[in-house]
Amino acid sequence: MSKYSLDYLDHLESEAIHIFREVAGQFERPALLFSGGKDSITLVQLALKAFRPGKFPFPLVHIDTGHNFPEALEYRDQLAKTLGEKLIVRNVEDTIKAKHLTEPKGKFASRNALQTYTLLDTIEEFKFDACIGGARRDEEKARAKERIFSVRDEFGQWDPKLQRPELWNTYNGRITKGENVRVFPISNWTELDVWNYIRREKIELPSIYFSHEREVIDHEGQLVAVSDFIKLDDTDKVLRKKVRYRTVGDMTCTAAVESHASNIDDIISEITATKTSERGETRIDDKVSEAAMEDRKKNGYF
Amino acid sequence: MDLLRFITAGSVDDGKSTLIGRLLYDSKSIMIDQLEAIEKQSKNKEQGEIDLALLTDGLRAEREQGITIDVAYKYFSTPKRKFIIADAPGHIQYTRNMVTGASTADLAIILIDARNGVVEQTRRHSIIASLLNIPHVVVAINKMDLVDYSQDVYNNIVIDYAEVAKSLGLKDVTYIPISAMFGDNIVEKSPKLSWYEGTSLLNFLESVEVDKDINLTDPxxxxxxxxxxxxxxxxxxxxxxxxxxxxxxxxxxxxxxxxxxxxxxxxxxxxxxxxxxxxxxxxxxxxxxxxxxxxxxxxxxxxSDNLPKLTQELDVVLCWMDNKPLVTGNKYLLQINSRLVRSVVKEIEYKLDVNTLQKTDATSATLNDVIKVKIKTASPIPYDSYSELRENGGAILIDETSHVTVGACMIQ
CATH class of the missing domain: 2.40.30.10 (Translation factors)
Structure with a gap:
């Protein structure tokens, strides 16, 4: 290896920094969608590399469903404070009240789909023209087709058949008033790439990513945390297990995995050996239909 | 561990999806739940067997029609390398999608059906690989199982393709006989192809040198x-x-x-x-x-001792990517890296037949046409010739009114 060879993580990092700076250069009012999960935490690290010693040219925006893990919220508030960056939180609860939306029913009544309403309202409220998100193409096959600069119409809709060609590293962020662009700087990263990067950069994560004891129920093979947000049936058995979270979403739609992995090295060995995909193992909402993600994205989802 | 981006061009008929499925499967990049999902769907189909194309066709319209429309990006790694596959459709009506996938590729895998040899589609894909200046080409001669693993069949195809490669000036071409269906020469060398002296496809992808493709001389x-x-x-x-x-x-x-x-x-x-x-x-x-x-x-x-060219008049090979036709005299925005300027397509010199390389006169261009044009820009553009420095010789054209990316420019 010559001294001018780069590791694959360096390639991915530089690509992501370049995308961040294109957003800063091309848009008036961008925002970084921050969920408290590892992918958006990775985005923050990349934004630091892209813009420090300057400030971020965008606020962090969190769409809070009210069903989040308290550990993730704590982490979110602490991070914004440490960085000295602006954090905007908008609550799905408020949208439900203001717009008389109907809460989904059922055992794992998830507000996942309702987030879209709050997100679109927030985009309108602040006139955001670009929203940076942590989606990756390896997550799901509709995502595998999405551009890095993905244009949404004024209803927030994605039209997979009308995507702009995206050539070289040239990103076309031109839009008509009312439209916005979703930007995905870590499109080309896999789950394992993110973990390897977190290890290399020594990034701190919310505690729920590491093994801990928790009360869960076994729902069709997936472990769901017992919380105020899910309704237990008489037949449910509450178990106490050593678990960790592979992804962090809502408590109602994210499943835990049994694990003793208490540090990043252990987590990486676990993921390397696993036979189930990230979404398959941890998302309760994706199994509904083959095109679940494509449909949600068409409606304005992240 | 470094990174290789490659494009696979071809259609289901050439075994492209089977090949990608094989690479993902044999490198253990397909997970059980993903396999289960496609198994479930395969049963809805008539063939009854697992359809690996379902792994790559991500949109509902693609699954319904059984074709690849848009580029899908797939990922796998081995202990030596991370790979990014741009899986592009092969039909002529999706040329713009292939051009898109090719624009960032270090390497192109061109699939040839051993039964059919070099056909029109092979030439088209090779022409696009050459226009986009992809540094390495692998000619994967597939379905060797259907020609009894014959060395003669392989040799004849190599001779035919060498002509194509020569006429296009493709720099680095490697030939590998494979059967994606049975995994011959994909990960391991196949005993059925013992006459073949080269390495397996994966082994080649792991070892092809891409560091040297990065230009370190023109800052x-x-x-x-x-x-x-x-x-x-x-x-x-x-x-x-x-x-x-x-x-x-x-x-x-x-x-x-x-x-x-x-x-x-x-x-x-x-x-x-x-x-x-x-x-x-x-x-x-x-x-x-x-x-x-x-x-x-x-x-x-x-x-200061290594300046790019600086001009307002550009000679460009242009791939037109919009449903609306190109009209000479129309103004477009031209974006090259971070620079955005107004420009006008002044004249079309000729249209290039992407199947035969023949040049014909043209006054307009429609979707998927490749044409040679003169573009005038409103202010000077610092650029390098695309064939010498892809990073500073590729530009896009943007429609001023729809804001859509309508053209890919390879500046001469």
């Missing part, structure tokens, strides 16, 4: 954004943020800013928050200059 640094914290302790700080797209920059280098022509010297360089002596392609960095000169997004910082 180009398009400025994306100017960092000015304007705080008390950093009140004079002014950093030019961008990515080294080619070459190496060192502190003390004499530089020129284009198109303005202002000159200065590099005072310091920041990379990942640390001060460093040098940065090289493709690192992102922040440059600081000795002199206070006017620099903004869209400018390019180059070394």
């Amino acid at each position: 180009r640094f398009p400025v994306q954004y100017v960092i000015r914290p304007q705080t008390e302790e950093l009140h004079d700080y002014r950093g030019y943020a961008g990515k080294v797209i080619s070459g190496i920059y060192r502190t003390g280098d004499a530089i020129t800013v284009l198109p303005s022509g202002h000159t200065s010297t590099i005072k310091s360089i920041e990379h990942n928050g640390k001060e460093v002596e040098e940065v090289f392609a493709p690192q992102s960095a922040i440059l600081h200059l000795e002199d206070d000169i006017d620099i903004s997004r869209g400018d390019i910082i180059v070394k």
Whole structure:
């Protein structure tokens, strides 16, 4: 290896920094969608590399469903404070009240789909023209087709058949008033790439990513945390297990995995050996239909 | 561990999806739940067996029609490399999608059905690989199982393709006989093809040298954004943020800013928050200059002893990508790296038949046409010839009214 060879993580990092700076250069009012999960935490690290010693040219925006893990919220508030960056939180609860939306029913009544309403309202409220998100193409096959600069119409809709060609590293962020662009700087990263990067950069994560004891129920093979947000049936058995979270979403739609992995090295060995995909193992909402993600994205989802 | 981006061009008939499925499966990049999902769907189909194309066709319309429409990106890694596959459709009506996938590829896998040999589609894919200047080409001669693993069949195809490669000036071509269906020569060398002396496909993909494809001799640094914290302790700080797209920059280098022509010297360089002596392609960095000169997004910082061309008249090979036709005399925005200028397509010199390379007269162009044009820009463009430096010779055209990307320009 010559001294001018780069590791694959360096390639991915530089690509992501370049995308961040294109957003800063091309848009008036961008925002970084921050969920408290590892992918958006990775985005923050990349934004630091892209813009420090300057400030971020965008606020962090969190769409809070009210069903989040308290550990993730704590982490979110602490991070914004440490960085000295602006954090905007908008609550799905408020949208439900203001717009008389109907809460989904059922055992794992998830507000996942309702987030879209709050997100679109927030985009309108602040006139955001670009929203940076942590989606990756390896997550799901509709995502595998999405551009890095993905244009949404004024209803927030994605039209997979009308995507702009995206050539070289040239990103076309031109839009008509009312439209916005979703930007995905870590499109080309896999789950394992993110973990390897977190290890290399020594990034701190919310505690729920590491093994801990928790009360869960076994729902069709997936472990769901017992919380105020899910309704237990008489037949449910509450178990106490050593678990960790592979992804962090809502408590109602994210499943835990049994694990003793208490540090990043252990987590990486676990993921390397696993036979189930990230979404398959941890998302309760994706199994509904083959095109679940494509449909949600068409409606304005992240 | 480094990174290789490659494109696979072809259709289901050539076994493209089977090949990708095989690479993902044999490198253990397909997970059980993903396999289960496609098994479930395969049963809805008539064939009854697992349809690996379902792994790559991500959109409902694609699954319904059984075709690949858009580029899908797939990922796998081995202990040696991370791979990014741009899985592009092969039919002529999706040429623009293949061009898109090819634009970032280090390597192209061109699939040939051993029963059919070099056909029109093979030529088209090779022409696109050559237009987009993909550094390495692998000709994967597939379905060897259907020709009894015959060395003669293989040799004849190699002879035929060598003609194509020569006429297109393809630089680095490697031939590998495979059967994607049975895994012959995909991961392991196949005993059924013992007469073949080269390595397996995966082994080749792991070992092909791509570091050397990165140009380290012609320094180009398009400025994306100017960092000015304007705080008390950093009140004079002014950093030019961008990515080294080619070459190496060192502190003390004499530089020129284009198109303005202002000159200065590099005072310091920041990379990942640390001060460093040098940065090289493709690192992102922040440059600081000795002199206070006017620099903004869209400018390019180059070394004064190695200047790109600077002109308002460009000769361009253009792939038209919009449903609306190209009208000469219309104005478009031209974007090359961070620079955006108004431009006008002045005249079409000829249209290129992407199946035969024949040139014909044309006055307009429609979706998927490849044409040679003259473009005039409203202000000077610093550029390099695409065939010499892809990073600073590729540009896109944007429709001023719809904002859609309508053309891919390879500047001559």
